[in-house]
Amino acid sequence: MQATGLGCSYHGRAVVSDVELSVPAGQTVAVLGPSGAGKSTMLRCLAGLEPLHSGSVRFQGETLSRAGGRPRSVGGRIGMVFQQFNLFPHLSAAQNVALAPVRARRLPKKQARAQARALLDRVGLGEHADHYPYELSGGQQQRVAIARALAMEPELMLFDEPTSALDPEFTREVLAVMRDLADSGMTVIVVTHEMNFARQSADRVVFMVDGRIVEDGPASVVLTNPRQERTRRFLDQMLGE
Template sequence: MNDLKLAPPGTPIVLEARGLGRSYHGKAVVSDVDLAVPAGQTVAVLGPSGAGKSTMLRCLAGLEPIQTGSVGFQGGPLSEAGGRPRSFHGRIGMVFQQFNLFPHLTAVQNVALAPVRVRGVAKEQARSEAVALLDRVGLPEHRDHYPFEMSGGQQQRVAIARALAMRPELMLFDEPTSALDPEFTREVLAVMRDLAEDGMTILVVTHEMEFARRSADRVVFMAEGRIVEDGPAATVFEQPRHERTRQFLAQVLGE
C-alpha cells in the first residue's frame, strides 16, 4: 500500500489539526501539532513511550479538550482551544488498547447496541448488520459468545466490529494490539489491513513496525509531544530525515 505515497492533489481532508496543544498540570504533553489525514489514507503514528501519541489521538477524536489550536473533521470544527469538542455520533470510530466490551452482553449484542441507541436503527436490522460485521472480522461462530468466552484477539475484533457498526468515516486505533500476544496480534492486524485495503481512512498509533511499513501510506513520528517527521512510509523507514527518527528506528528494528 505504501506505493500510494502521499494522497493525490485534491483528495478531501477528513481530519485536520492546526497548532494542537494539550497540557496536564501545566506540563505540555502535545505541542503545536499540525496534521492532515486525507480520505482513504492509512497513517501510522510511531514514537517512543511518553511521546504524546495517545494523548494526541484522544484530542483528535474529541475525547479530550485542547488548550491551543483546533481540530477539524470533514471540513467542520471538531475541537477548538477552550471549547467543548463536538459530537459526530459515531462518524469517528475509535478502538482502544483495552477492549471495553460490556461483559453481560454477547458479541452480537455488543456490536448492535450503539446503532440502536444512537443511530435509531431497528433492533432486527442492527442485529443483522452486527452479524455481518462479525463475519467480516472473522468471528461468525462467536456471535453469541460473551467476552469472557473469547480470547483477547477475538474481543478486540469484536471491538473493531462495534466501531464499524456506527458506519464511521474515520477509524482511530490507539495501540490496538498492545495487550495481545503475537498470535492474537496477527489476527487484529489482518482485520486492520483489510479495512485499509477497502479504502477506510485510518489513523493508528502503533508499535507494530511491519504493519506501519507495509500497510500504511504515511508514517508520522512523534517525540516529546511534537511531530518530528511525516512522510511516505517507505521514505520514513528507508531514508528518515531526522536524527531522532533514525535513532528510534535503529533501536526498535535492531539495525
C-alpha cells in the same frame, strides 16, 4: 481530518504541542514514537475526547473542537479502538456490536442484529456471535471492539495501540483486520509499535517525540531513510528487536 496548532496539557505540563496534521480521505497513517511521546493523547484530541489548550481540529469541513470550547459530536463518523477492549461482559459479541446503533442511531433492533452479525463475519468471528467476552481470546475481543466501532459506520477509524495487550498470535489476527480496513479505502490513523503494519499497510508515517511531530512523510521514505537522527535511532531499535 485536519489538526492545526494542536496543544493539550495535563496539570500545567504540555503533553502535545503545536501539532500540525492533515489526513486526506482514504489514507492510512501510522503514528510512531517512544513511550510518553504524546501519541495517544494526540489521537484522543483528534477524536474529541480531550479538551484542547491550543489549536483546533476540523473534520469534513466542520470544526470538531477548538481551544477553550467543547468538542462537537460527529454522530459516529469517527470510530476509535483502544488498547483495552471495554466490552460489556454481560452482553454477547453480537449484542456488544448492536448496542450503539440501536441507542445512538435509533436503528431497529432486528436490523442492528443483522448488521452486527455481518460485521462479525467481516472480522472473522461469525461463529462466535453468541459468545460472551469471557469465552473469547484477547484477539477475538479486540476484533469484536473493531466490529463495534464499525457498526456506527465511521468514515475515519482511530486505533490506539490496539495490539499492545495481545500475544503475537492474537496480534496477527487483529492486524489482518486492520489491513483489510486500510485496503478497503477507509481513512485510518494508527498509533502503533507494529513496524510490519507500518511498512506494509501505511501510506504515511508520523514520528512524535516530546509531544511534537518531528517527522512526517511517505512510509517508504521515513522507514528507510528518515531525515531526523532521533527517528533513525528509534527505527534501528525497533527493527533490531
